[in-house]
Structures are given as structure tokens and as C-alpha cells.
Amino acid sequence: MAEMADPFVIAGRTIGSRLIVGTGGITSLDVLDAVLEASAASLATVAVRRVDPAGRGGILDVLRARHVEVLPNTAGCFTAAEAVLTARLAREAFGTSWIKLEVIGDEDTLLPDAVELLAAAEQLCDEGFVVLPYTNDDPVLARRLEQAGCAAVMPLGSPIGSGLGIRNPHNIALIAERSSVPVVLDAGIGTASDATLAMELGCDAVMVATAITRCRQPVRMAAAFRGAVEAGYEARQAGRIPRRWQAQASSPVEGMMTLDAPPLDAPPLDAPA
Amino acid sequence: MFVNGRAVAAEPGMSVATLVAQWCPSAEGIAVARNGEVVPKSAWPSTDLGDDDRVEIVTASAGG
Numbered sequence: 001m002a003e004m005a006d007p008f009v010i011a012g013r014t015i016g017s018r019l020i021v022g023t024g025g026i027t028s029l030d031v032l033d034a035v036l037e038a039s040a041a042s043l044a045t046v047a048v049r050r051v052d053p054a055g056r057g058g059i060l061d062v063l064r065a066r067h068v069e070v071l072p073n074t075a076g077c078f079t080a081a082e083a084v085l086t087a088r089l090a091r092e093a094f095g096t097s098w099i100k101l102e103v104i105g106d107e108d109t110l111l112p113d114a115v116e117l118l119a120a121a122e123q124l125c126d127e128g129f130v131v132l133p134y135t136n137d138d139p140v141l142a143r144r145l146e147q148a149g150c151a152a153v154m155p156l157g158s159p160i161g162s163g164l165g166i167r168n169p170h171n172i173a174l175i176a177e178r179s180s181v182p183v184v185l186d187a188g189i190g191t192a193s194d195a196t197l198a199m200e201l202g203c204d205a206v207m208v209a210t211a212i213t214r215c216r217q218p219v220r221m222a223a224a225f226r227g228a229v230e231a232g233y234e235a236r237q238a239g240r241i242p243r244r245w246q247a248q249a250s251s252p253v254e255g256m257m258t259l260d261a262p263p264l265d266a267p268p269l270d271a272p273a
Numbered sequence: 274m275f276v277n278g279r280a281v282a283a284e285p286g287m288s289v290a291t292l293v294a295q296w297c298p299s300a301e302g303i304a305v306a307r308n309g310e311v312v313p314k315s316a317w318p319s320t321d322l323g324d325d326d327r328v329e330i331v332t333a334s335a336g337g
Contacts, residue, residue: 023335032335047336048304050277050329051297060302060333073337088311089331093304100337209337 006237008204010182011098011130011151016042018199019229020071020184021222022209025161029062031218036066038222045071045100045209048090060094071132073100078113080120087124099124100154101133110160112136118144125149134186137171139178152181154207157198158188161210165194169201176202192221192228199232200240274326283324290317293330302332 007014021041026032036044044063063070072090077083080103087099103120105113112135124131131150135141142153155175158164165188166172176183185198186207195206206229215221274283276292284291289305289312297303305312306329312320322328 022337024337026335045337046333048331049334049336051303051332053296059335070333071337072333075336085306085309085311089304089306089329092311092313093302093332102337 008182010132015069015205016040017226017229018205018233019195019225020044020205020207021068021212022207023059023213024075024209025213026218027213029058031213032059033062033066034219035212035222036062036068038219039212039226042068043071044068045073045207046094047075048072048086048093069098070094070096071098071100072096073134074102074120077103077120078105078116079103080116080123083116083120084123084127087120087129088127091129097128098130098151099132101131101150112156114138114141117141118148121145121148121150132184137168137175139171139174142175142179142183146179146181150181152184152204153179154184154186156187157185157194160187161214162188163190163211164188165190166197166201169197172198172203173201176204192224195225195228196232196235199229200236202236205229274322274324274328276328277330283322283326287322288318289320289322289328292322292328293317296330297332304331305329306331 008018017040019039019041021039021044023032023044023046046059072094074083074086077086083101083103090099091097101120103113103116104110114136117133121131121133125148132152132154133145133150134154135145137155142155145153155172157166182204184205184207185203189195189208189211191211198206208225212218212221212225274281293300293303293305308327
């Protein structure tokens with residue numbers, strides 16, 4: 001209901017869900033289908049990879065049947081040039097100019113390479129792509145990406161696949177507060193409460209892959225994330241109470257009885273004398 | 274030539290369209306790069322391949 005009143009819009013397109021699902025790590029297309037249904041996602045990422053000579057595939061068919069839009073990514077790219085070529089291939093293959101831009105610095109951390117990321121973002125924005133960059137939890141870099149023309153920013157909570165949650169909530173809140181494009185928390189989510197926190201910090205949406213696809217019961221977890229994102233969004237909109245150093249009674253003082261209580265060792269009133 | 278990192282004998286006059294037909298059951302969701310440049314689908318039939326070409330044929334895979 002609230003989402004109808006305040007739709008989630010990127011580059012002029014209304015996205016039906018504030019939970020974006022990553023397909024990485026999914027164990028089968030059947031599980032993917034069930035996860036998409038349980039999550040109610042309307043946008044899901046895919047990677048661009050060499051065709052499999054064995055003919056495996058069909059991920060696009062699963063997304064299409066669920067009316068889930070494809071968000072191709074540039075996962076695995078280390079340079080701006082690789083990412084730009086991957087984005088161009090994705091546009092040609094899937095007929096979408098949307099690209100989740102990932103340019104990583106090394107394989108151990110999978111953290112974004114800020115210099116290459118910004119260069120790729122500038123190039124792709126110039127070429128008319130709708131660029132959604134996976135970025136560090138750095139408010140300054142987020143602003144630079146926005147100034148380059150990115151349609152959203154996707155700061156990490158913690159390293160990809162780590163499940164460490166949001167390690168710097170203050171920076172995520174800063175990014176959300178200062179950004180004039182949508183902020184999608186990406187990477188590091190471990191469980192549903194992390195997604196709720198992201199929304200409470202002011203993010204517009206959350207992207208989840210590993211936390212769903214590699215957990216023990218992915219379909220159940222997808223449903224949990226659906227509720228978690230909605231709960232965080234609703235709580236944020238409702239406006240939380242301020243934090244206090246001291247207690248504040250929730251029951252009124254007015255109307256308190258003033259009867260003197262009997263001593264603890266007094267016999268019960270109805271006891272025989 | 275190299276197709277997806279594998280050495281493949283380039284048949285004379287082979288086009289990108291012919292190669293894709295050999296490698297993929299359908300051209301749906303497929304893109305091709307030749308020597309680091311995207312070959313648009315409309316240019317597949319008219320783009321001939323030779324021994325020096327490095328071709329990448331890609332599609333969607335679980336990721337991200």
C-alpha cells in the first residue's frame with residue numbers, strides 16, 4: 001500500500017519491489033523460480049558469460065515467465081574497458097540499457113576499484129546506459145558517481161558474499177541522506193534484519209543474492225527478505241522515536257494510588273484471627 | 274581463430290551468423306564480440322570471420 005503512495009523509481013521506471021534479487025549462487029532454475037515468487041522481486045541480476053556448449057541456460061526464460069526484469073551486471077571485470085565491453089554485450093544480448101556496473105579491485109576482497117569504476121560509469125553514461133554502480137560505502141564516491149550521471153548508487157554493506165551485514169551504518173545513512181538518486185544497498189547482507197536496517201537507514205531498496213541463494217532454505221529466506229524490506233521501509237516512513245540516555249516511563253504517573261502498602265510480614269486480611 | 278577461448282578452424286567465408294547457429298540453439302539472449310568490439314545482430318550475416326579473429330559468444334548466467 002505504502003509503495004503505491006511512494007513508488008520506487010529508477011530512471012523514470014517504477015520498480016514494483018524494493019527487494020532486488022541476485023541470481024548468483026542459485027542451485028537450479030526451479031529454485032530460482034520459487035525464490036522469485038516468494039521474494040516478489042521485479043528486478044533480478046544476471047551475469048554475462050560465455051555460452052555453455054552443453055546448452056545449459058534458460059535463466060532468461062525463468063525471469064520472463066515471472067515478469068521479472070533483467071538487470072545484467074559486469075561482475076568479474078577488473079578494468080573500465082572490460083566493464084564497458086560487458087555492458088555493451090549485455091545491451092545487445094538482452095535488449096536493455098540498464099547495467100549494474102561492477103569493477104572490482106582484487107579477487108580477495110571483491111571491493112570496487114574506485115578509479116576504474118568512475119571511469120566506466122562516465123563512459124557508459126555518455127553512451128546512454130542506465131548505470132547502477134556497485135560502490136564502496138563512501139559518500140564522496142557515491143556523489144561522484146551521481147554527478148557522472150548514474151541512475152542510482154549501490155553501496156556495499158560489507159564485502160560480497162561475506163554475510164557481515166552493514167559494517168558502517170553511519171556512511172550508508174550519509175549516502176542515503178545526501179543522494180538525489182535512489183540508493184540500493186548491495187552486498188554483505190547476511191540475514192533479514194540486515195535488510196531491515198538498510199531500509200531504516202534510508203536506503204530505497206536492497207539487493208540480495210548470496211544470503212538467499214546459499215542459505216539452507218532459499219525460498220523461505222526469500223519470503224523473509226520480502227517482509228524485512230517492507231518492515232524496514234514502513235518503520236522508516238513511520239519515523240522512529242529518538243534514542244535517549246535514560247528511561248522514560250510509558251505508563252502515566254498521574255492516577256497512581258497513594259495507599260500505604262501493608263508490611264510484607266503482615267498476615268493476609270482474610271486470614272482467621 | 275579463437276571462439277570463447279577455444280581454437281577453432283575458421284571455415285572460408287564463415288559469418289558470425291553461421292558461427293552462432295553452430296554454437297547456440299537459439300540466438301535469443303546472445304551477443305557477440307569480435308576482437309573486443311560488439312558485432313550487432315544486424316551485422317552478423319555480413320561479418321565474415323578469419324583465422325586471426327578472437328570471438329566471444331555470451332549469454333545470461335546466474336550472477337550478481
